[in-house]
Amino acid sequence: LFSAVEMAPRDPILGLNEAFNADTRADKVNLGVGVYYNEQGRIPLLRAVAEAERARIEAHAPRGYLPIEGIAAYDQAVQKLLFGANSELLAQGRVVTTQAVGGTGALKTGADFLKRLLPNAVVAISDPSWENHRALFESAGFPVQNYRYYDAATNGVNRAGLLEDLKALPARSIVVLHACCHNPTGVDLELDDWKAVLEVLREREHVPFLDIAYQGFGAGIDEDAFAVRLFAESGLQFFVSSSFSKSFSLYGERVGALSVVTSSKEEAGRVLSQVKRVIRTNYSNPPTHGATVVASVLNSPELRAMWEEELGEMRSRIHSMRLAMVEQLAAQGAKRDFSFVARQRGMFSYSGLTAEQVERLRSEFGIYAVSTGRICVAALNNSNLEGITRAITQVI
Numbered sequence: 001l002f003s004a005v006e007m008a009p010r011d012p013i014l015g016l017n018e019a020f021n022a023d024t025r026a027d028k029v030n031l032g033v034g035v036y037y038n039e040q041g042r043i044p045l046l047r048a049v050a051e052a053e054r055a056r057i058e059a060h061a062p063r064g065y066l067p068i069e070g071i072a073a074y075d076q077a078v079q080k081l082l083f084g085a086n087s088e089l090l091a092q093g094r095v096v097t098t099q100a101v102g103g104t105g106a107l108k109t110g111a112d113f114l115k116r117l118l119p120n121a122v123v124a125i126s127d128p129s130w131e132n133h134r135a136l137f138e139s140a141g142f143p144v145q146n147y148r149y150y151d152a153a154t155n156g157v158n159r160a161g162l163l164e165d166l167k168a169l170p171a172r173s174i175v176v177l178h179a180c181c182h183n184p185t186g187v188d189l190e191l192d193d194w195k196a197v198l199e200v201l202r203e204r205e206h207v208p209f210l211d212i213a214y215q216g217f218g219a220g221i222d223e224d225a226f227a228v229r230l231f232a233e234s235g236l237q238f239f240v241s242s243s244f245s246k247s248f249s250l251y252g253e254r255v256g257a258l259s260v261v262t263s264s265k266e267e268a269g270r271v272l273s274q275v276k277r278v279i280r281t282n283y284s285n286p287p288t289h290g291a292t293v294v295a296s297v298l299n300s301p302e303l304r305a306m307w308e309e310e311l312g313e314m315r316s317r318i319h320s321m322r323l324a325m326v327e328q329l330a331a332q333g334a335k336r337d338f339s340f341v342a343r344q345r346g347m348f349s350y351s352g353l354t355a356e357q358v359e360r361l362r363s364e365f366g367i368y369a370v371s372t373g374r375i376c377v378a379a380l381n382n383s384n385l386e387g388i389t390r391a392i393t394q395v396i
C-alpha cells in the first residue's frame with residue numbers, strides 16, 4: 001500500500017520550526033514562523049485569556065457537542081469585530097458566520113463551499129502570499145494564479161500591475177486579499193487602492209475572499225477592519241476568513257471564523273445550511289475551549305478592555321522593534337537603506353535578504369528566517385536585536 005508513497009515537501013515555514021528545535025546553539029533565534037513573542041522571548045498567555053479560563057474551569061462546564069456552526073455568542077462577537085457593532089448588514093441579517101478551526105479552517109470551509117458554487121472558477125492570490133493559500137485552494141480543486149502585488153524596487157505595492165492582473169482574470173474569479181498586515185511582505189493597500197480594487201472586482205464580477213489573520217496588529221482593531229467595512233458598504237457578496245491565533249495568542253487552540261456576506265436574510269439562511277453541510281462532512285462540529293474563551297472576553301466589558309490593552313501593547317512593541325531595527329542597522333553601518341521596515345505593518349518584514357544571506361544567518365549565527373527573506377519582527381526584542389542586526393550587516 002505505501003511502497004510507492006513519495007516523501008512530501010516540508011512546509012517551508014513550519015519545517016523551519018523543526019530545524020530550529022533541533023539546533024543546540026544557546027543563542028539561536030527563530031524569526032521564521034509568524035508568532036508574536038514578548039520582550040522575554042515567550043509566547044504570551046494574555047491576562048484576559050487567563051481570567052476567562054479561570055472562570056471557565058471554576059464553572060465546571062460540561063463538554064457537549066457544539067452546534068455545527070459553533071457557539072452563537074462567539075459567532076456574533078466575531079461579526080461585530082469585523083463589521084462593526086453598528087453594521088447595517090448585521091442588522092439586516094445578511095452575514096453568515098460559522099466558527100472555524102483557525103483561519104486555515106475558515107479558508108478551507110469557504111473554499112469547499114465555493115467549489116460547489118463556482119466549480120470552474122480560477123482563484124487568484126497575491127504574489128507573494130501566505131505559503132498555505134495556494135496549496136489550500138488547490139486542494140479544494142481550484143487552479144490558482146498570482147496577481148502582481150509586491151514591488152521589490154520600491155518596497156511597496158505594484159499598483160498598476162495589481163489592477164491590470166485583476167482585470168485580466170476570467171470573469172467571476174475568486175480573489176483572495178489580505179485585509180491587513182500582508183503576509184509575507186508587511187505592505188498593505190492604501191484607502192484609494194482598496195477603492196480601485198473594489199471597482200475592478202465589481203466590474204469583473206469577481207468574488208472577493210478577504211483573509212484577516214492579524215486584526216489589531218496594524219493600526220488598531222477598527223482601523224485594520226477598514227477593507228472589510230468598505231466591502232460591506234459596497235453591496236457586493238464576499239467571504240471573510242478571520243483568526244484569533246495571533247490577536248489572542250491562542251495559536252494551538254485553533255480559533256477562527258468564516259463569514260459570508262449575502263444579499264438578504266433569506267439568502268443567508270440558505271447559505272448557512274450549505275456551509276454547515278461542508279463543516280459536517282469535514283469535522284462535524286468545532287472544538288469548545290478556544291471559542292468559549294474568546295467569546296467570554298469579547299462579551300465582557302472588563303475582559304474586553306483588558307484584551308484591547310494587551311493587543312495594543314503587542315502592536316506598539318512590534319512597532320518600536322521596527323524603529324529600533326532600522327536605527328541599529330544604520331548604526332552598525334549596514335550598506336543599505338532599511339527605513340522601509342518601519343513603514344511595514346503587522347508581524348512581518350520582507351527584508352530583501354537573499355536565500356544565500358538567509359542561509360548564512362542560519363549556519364553562521366543560528367538566526368532562522370524564511371528563505372524568501374521574510375523575517376518575523378514580532379520575535380525581535382531588546383536582548384536579541386543587536387546580535388541580529390550585526391549578523392544582518394555582516395551577511396549583506
Ligand code: PLP
Binds near residue numbers: 034101105130254
Ligand atoms: N491567513 C494568513 C494570511 C496567515 O498569515 C495565517 C497564519 O497563520 C492564517 C491565515 C492562518 O491562521 P490560523 O493559524 O488561525 O489557521
Ligand code: TYF
Binds near residue numbers: 011014034035130131
Ligand atoms: O506565516 C506564518 O508564519 C504563520 C504560521 O502552513 C503558519 O501564518 C505558517 C505556515 C503554515 C501554517 C501557519
